[in-house]
Amino acid sequence: MTQIDLTGRTALVTGGAQGLGEGIARALADAGAQVIVADIQDDLGAKLAETLGEPHRFVHLDVTSDESWSAAVASSIEQFGGLDVVVNNAGLEVTQLLVDTEPDDVRRMLEVNLLGTMLGIKHAFRAMRPDGAAGQGGTVINLASVAATIAFPAIAGYSATKSGIDRLTRVAAMESGKLGYGVRVNCVYPGLIATAMGQKLAAETAQLGLFESPEAAVSAVVDLTPSGRLGEIADIADAVAFLASDASRFVNGAGLPIDGGMGM
Structure with a gap:
């Protein structure tokens, strides 16, 4: 991704310890960003940050906790002097038929996928807006899913939360614009x-x-x-790096499908 240059920018990636989050963290680091791997999996997250090398760091983050978000963002700004990119990647999927719906499973998905993303936007806005601790604007990238655009069986709860992320993204972009925060908000739909x-x-x-x-x-x-x-992890990670960069400077409130055409 030599065409994408994130040198000098600080990026926080939730759920960054493994899987897609790890791929996104690596892509942002390869593009020159200072990456904060944020996760509840302390051992895996710390190991990845160590593997990425200096200046990258790990921070413990439970995305469902307002207090955890406050601490993670404050730590990131203290270590790097700013915050420019927040990637709300942490997510949970529970497979079940509608006739077998377990309320506790749905609540868990709502808390991690939807509330976690909402809190990520909240704390990104507070840090990045002109009167915030970082105060230089920035970009938020939310992970929705092709599940928000197709009808695939047994993932109703997951699909609902990812559809909610789509709407949340667009409202957040409008609020940021109307209030002069200088923060772009977009989402991607991985296949x-x-x-x-x-x-x-x-x-x-x-x-x-x-x-x-x-x-x-x-x-x-x-x-x-x-x-x-x-899809491959690199397909999604490269698109996130694009949305984090100035190459997407006039892309705002958008949903980018990265699904090979599945959700068209």
């Missing part, structure tokens, strides 16, 4: 990728009898995708 979460979804939909096997579930997704393959 199915072979992370632990993607593999779990394939296995669980097969267990529910929706597909003959996990492989058949994956084939069904590929069949719905004009590009003819699953």
Whole structure:
């Protein structure tokens, strides 16, 4: 990603310890950003920050906690002198049919996926707006999902939370603009990728009898995708780096599908 230059910028990535979050953290670091890997998985997060090397850091963050967000953002600004990019990547998916809806599972997804993203926007705005501790504006990138644009069985709760992130993104962009915060807010819609979460979804939909096997579930997704393959972590991470950069300076309040055409 030599065309993307994030030198001198500080980026915080939630759920950054593994999977897609790790890929995003690596892409931002490769583009020159100072990266804060933020996660509840302290060992994995600290290990990744160490692997990335100086000046990158790890910070403990429970995205559902207002206090945890305050501490993580304050720590990031203290260490790097500012905050320019927040990537709200942390997410949770529970596979279940609507007839088997478990309220506690839905509440967990709402708290992590939707409330966690909302709190990320809140604390990014407070830090980045002109009177904030960082005070130089910036950009927020939220992770929605192709699940927000298609009707795939057994992920109703997850789809609802990701659809909510889409609407939240657009309202946040408008608020930032109207109030002069100088913060762009966009979201991306990743297609199915072979992370632990993607593999779990394939296995669980097969267990529910929706597909003959996990492989058949994956084939069904590929069949719905004009590009003819699953997504890769780099596909999503590169797009996030683009939205974090000046190359996307007039992109605001937008949702970018990175799904090979699956959700069209």
